[in-house]
Amino acid sequence: MNTLRTALAAAALLLTGCPSSGPIDEPDDDPPNPLLDSFFEDRLDYLDELGVPILDCTAQNDTSWPVFDGCYDWHSAVHGVFSLLALHRMTGDAIYADLADELLNPADVADELTLLTNGNLLFSELPYGYAWFLALARERARNGDDDLMPLTEPVAEALDSHLSQPPIWQYAIDAPQYDNPSWAALNLWQHYRHLGDDEGADRVAGWIRDEAVPRSDACLVQDDAENISEFFPPCLHLARAIVEILPQDEAAAWIEEWVPEVLVLEPLTEFPNAHPGGLNFSRSWGLWSLYRATGDQQFSDSYIEHIDTHMAQPAYWAENYLSYSHWVPQFGVYGIALSWDDGELVP
Numbered sequence: 001m002n003t004l005r006t007a008l009a010a011a012a013l014l015l016t017g018c019p020s021s022g023p024i025d026e027p028d029d030d031p032p033n034p035l036l037d038s039f040f041e042d043r044l045d046y047l048d049e050l051g052v053p054i055l056d057c058t059a060q061n062d063t064s065w066p067v068f069d070g071c072y073d074w075h076s077a078v079h080g081v082f083s084l085l086a087l088h089r090m091t092g093d094a095i096y097a098d099l100a101d102e103l104l105n106p107a108d109v110a111d112e113l114t115l116l117t118n119g120n121l122l123f124s125e126l127p128y129g130y131a132w133f134l135a136l137a138r139e140r141a142r143n144g145d146d147d148l149m150p151l152t153e154p155v156a157e158a159l160d161s162h163l164s165q166p167p168i169w170q171y172a173i174d175a176p177q178y179d180n181p182s183w184a185a186l187n188l189w190q191h192y193r194h195l196g197d198d199e200g201a202d203r204v205a206g207w208i209r210d211e212a213v214p215r216s217d218a219c220l221v222q223d224d225a226e227n228i229s230e231f232f233p234p235c236l237h238l239a240r241a242i243v244e245i246l247p248q249d250e251a252a253a254w255i256e257e258w259v260p261e262v263l264v265l266e267p268l269t270e271f272p273n274a275h276p277g278g279l280n281f282s283r284s285w286g287l288w289s290l291y292r293a294t295g296d297q298q299f300s301d302s303y304i305e306h307i308d309t310h311m312a313q314p315a316y317w318a319e320n321y322l323s324y325s326h327w328v329p330q331f332g333v334y335g336i337a338l339s340w341d342d343g344e345l346v347p
Contacts, residue, residue: 033297036339039304043336046311047091050332053318053325054083058099066111067103072326074121075129079330082136086337089142104140109147116154127184128177130159134191135334141194152191159188160200169211173238174219176230177275182212182241183232189245208245212238216258224283225265231278231331236286243293255293263298267309271316274323280310281317281331288338307335 057071058080068077081100088096115121121129133155137148162168163185172179185204192200216238224233239258243251265287267280284306291299310317310332317328 033300035297035304036300039308039339042308043340044091046307046336047087047333049311049314049318050083050329050336051087051091051093051096053329054080054087054333055095055099057321057326058084058103066108066115068112070103072322075125075132076327076330078129078136079132079327079334082132082139083330083333085136085139085142086333089139090337090340104145104147106147109151113151116151124178127159127162127179127181130155131184131187134159134187138190138194156188156191156200159184160203163188163204163207166211169207169215173212173215174227174234176227176232176234180232180234180237181207182234182237185212186241186244205245208241209250212242213246213254216242216254220258221260222264228268228276228279229272231275231282233279233283233286236283236290240286240289243289251293255290259290259294259296263302265302267306269309269313274320277316277324278328278331280306281328281335284335285338288335303335303339307332 058077060070060072062072063069063074063077065074065077068074068081071077071080081103084096084100084103087093088100133148134152137152140146140148163181168181172181175181185207189201189204192198192204216235219235219238221235221239224235227234242254246254265283267283268276271277284303287299287303287306290296291303316324317332318325
């Protein structure tokens with residue numbers, strides 16, 4: 001491990017309790033939403049806390065990949081670097097950008113591209129890890145750095161081919177883990193929108209319209225309350241893809257039929273195994289999208305409750321590298337970034 005990475009891993013331990021400086025973009029709420037206002041005041045503290053294990057894991061050398069070699073495995077390293085960039089954008093703390101820039105040096109990025117184009121990336125990263133990579137590339141591009149865009153070409157092509165197969169939507173629509181197509185489709189759609197590729201974006205919207213919507217009547221938010229064996233809530237992910245991707249009029253008509261009158265979804269405080277350790281944070285993603293789409297405070301309240309509850313349980317995100325701290329904090333950063341940007345990860 002080189003000097004800067006060693007120093008940053010050690011410096012991560014000093015960040016706990018040290019407030020960052022940075023702007024807080026607080027959307028106007030009508031009617032008043034005091035719980036959301038209070039949450040906005042807590043976000044910087046949460047980000048500082050989450051940044052500690054993220055700095056630690058991204059500074060490790062756990063695999064042989066040129067760039068994404070920390071955080072135990074490739075996909076966790078990808079969303080680890082995404083989190084470094086998002087943390088820098090939201091907090092203004094240069095420690096995150098410095099480590100991200102070191103990891104994304106031109107020579108290693110070129111080597112990573114060679115391995116990707118040669119098919120070295122394990123098939124198990126499709127679609128989950130590929131989707132995260134597209135989110136990372138968009139986050140990198142926010143600062144005008146397009147160095148990851150060449151890597152998105154083979155990733156997006158493989159993801160597009162994977163999701164274009166109707167059986168994927170039939171057998172994996174309720175997948176609570178890596179195979180989930182809703183999460184992958186949303187990131188592919190955002191990628192195409194970022195590139196200005198209307199044909200690609202329309203193709204993804206067609207899958208959502210033709211494959212996802214017809215299956216949504218059998219997948220309600222309440223169903224996710226029982227599905228706690230893995231790290232994704234499939235019904236909330238499905239809802240998020242629909243309300244983010246489809247045109248507003250279509251999404252509104254769908255919501256009217258789908259959204260329950262009372263949301264019954266309590267955050268987890270006990271976990272049957274390691275994977276549900278990310279579930280409170282990943283639920284928050286869909287809850288925020290539903291709040292944006294409806295203005296219904298039950299969704300913003302539940303979004304906040306899921307994040308607050310999990311932040312109060314550091315054993316399930318800040319500790320135990322193998323089970324939690326190499327990946328769960330990144331889910332929290334992504335969730336907070338949604339409310340920071342009012343749901344827009346792409347300018």
